[in-house]
Amino acid sequence: METLAPLEQEVAQLIIETLHLDDMQVSEIDPTAPLFGEGLGLDSIDALELSLAVTQKYGITISSQDPNIRSIFASLRDLSAHIAANRSR
Amino acid sequence: MPGYRQGASIARRPGGCVSHDAFLHQVAQVAEGIPEAGYLINLCEDRYRFMLSLCAALVRDIPTLLPPNRLASTVRDIAGRYPGSLVVTDQAERVAGLPHHRIEEPGRMTPAPGSALQVPVLADRPDAIIAFTSGSTGRSQPHPKRWTDQMLCSLRAAKRFGIGPDTSIVATVPPQHMYGLELSVFIPLATGAATHAERPFFPEDIRRALAESDAPRILVTTPVHLDACLKAGLAWPEIDRTISATAPLGEDLARAIESALATRVHEIYGCTEAGSIASRRTIECPVWQWYDGVRATDPEPERAQIEADFLPGTIPLNDRIDLIDETHFRLLGRGGDMVNIGGKRASLADLNLTLNAIPGVREGIVLIPDERDDSPGRLAAILVAPGLDRAELVARLRERIDPVFIPRRILFVDALPRNEVGKTPRQWLLELLRSEEIRRP
Helix, strand or coil, X not given: CCCXXXXXXXXXXXXXXXXXXXXXXXXXXXXXXXXXXXXXXXXXXXXXXXXXXXXXXXCCCCCXXXXXXXXXXXXXXXXXXHHHHHCCC | CCCCCCCCEEEEECCEEEEHHHHHHHHHHHHHHCXXXXXXXXXXXXXXXXXXXXXXHHHHCCCEEECCCCCHHHHHHHHHHCCCEEEEECCCCCCCCCCEEECXXXXXXXXXXXXXXXXXXCCCCCCCEEEEEECCXXXXXXXXXXXXXXXXXXXXXXXXXXXXXXXXXXXXXXXCCHHHHHHHHHHHHHHCCEEECCCCCCHHHHHHHHHHCCCCEEEEECHHHHHHHHHHCCCCCCCCEEEECCCCCCHHHXXXXXXXXXXXXXXXXXXXXXXXXXXXXXCCCCEEEECCCEEEEEEECCEEEEEECCCCCCEEEEEEEEECCCCEEEEEECCCCEEEECCEEEEHHHHHHHHHCCCCCCEEEEECCCCCCCCCCCCEEEEECCCCCHHHHHHHHHHHCCHHHCCCEEEECCCCCCCCCCCCCHHHHHHHHHHHHHHCC
């Protein structure tokens, strides 16, 4: 598995803490694997919780109107890239 | 359509509002386009297209089936039990092996020139709408309803919450769920209120849908969404009332929502068997008030059954209830077997059957980890399954149950803790989860 960039590590930690994935380590998250469906197996309530954590930590408002909404949560790498490009804190 | 008013709107869609007249024309057109079928499984995600399909089914006198979730296995199971089932959908995805009928974007439907509005005469069959709950046998249990009963129940709800023809409704729950069906589909039909066709998801989506709608606004939602809205730190438009159901709403969360969103928060009490039957304003009192027309009796202490003029018979309630007087009751406890997560309901017995049926699982137990927490907590599982890992187990579960019910905490053990009579006391299981939490860094 690829190594994680520093922001990816931070976001992976945020995902684990937010969603209480108690039995997972940051190093176990594949940065390119899908977060939802297969891969981590997250669902819509997770998406809500995760969006909130991202809003609170990085000051990004997430909306379904965003044309890239599907790709934002596609993988840890995509989410981290979205945060890097849009963060206000 | 009791709520019909010429010139008024019944739905708000991206292209603008749909008038009652346009709606009735479109119902007729959709009804004409639906092929012969024994039953319609309505999977439309757009609330307006769901409403069109539902009413078209009534016009055609075809019962509508409302699956408890969108999983292909669930839809196929229901279709297998109702011969001649046709899936109506507004989505591209298909459930393999079943016939589908696509409900087109209504904007593309052009009314036939000079066509006069024909008000259809609808039959009142006892199974016009069949909602499903998961049952203890592992299969979805059908609960047939008359559309006239549904209309009356929704009128009672509308009266309770002061919903009238000028009200706008925004709902975060799907129309296939009884709660969403009553509040966001039947109340508009019964009162003429306008419903937002979208199902907003993120707090910003909910804020935008409310801002697009005219006051007075009603938000129909769940504790999960309310919690997210509260934390999102957005500026909210005026919301006349916020209605919550599907899981208990903590009084603190209700108070915080009332203050941050400048709204009044009400909870609805109900079940798929009966629909919504009572409500309370969460911050005012712990006591619930039955809707008008509901009569409750308790042949045994704490076990109530209800009748209503909008229900075909007596319905026993799963929860423990203390009847105070003819119109009020206290909710003592939720039925032990049912779990509600994010507006979805399943029985623990079913989930346990499912878990134990997975190849490689020797024995396992699904449990609700913490009852003290009012927020809709996720499930945990403790199991003996040498050779299986978390990823494999989750993959197998995903094929069988709705993802919200997949245990968040999964603990693999060598043996389940059993007492002298071979039972697995809940307290022991909770302690096992807790000790595991402490052990981890």
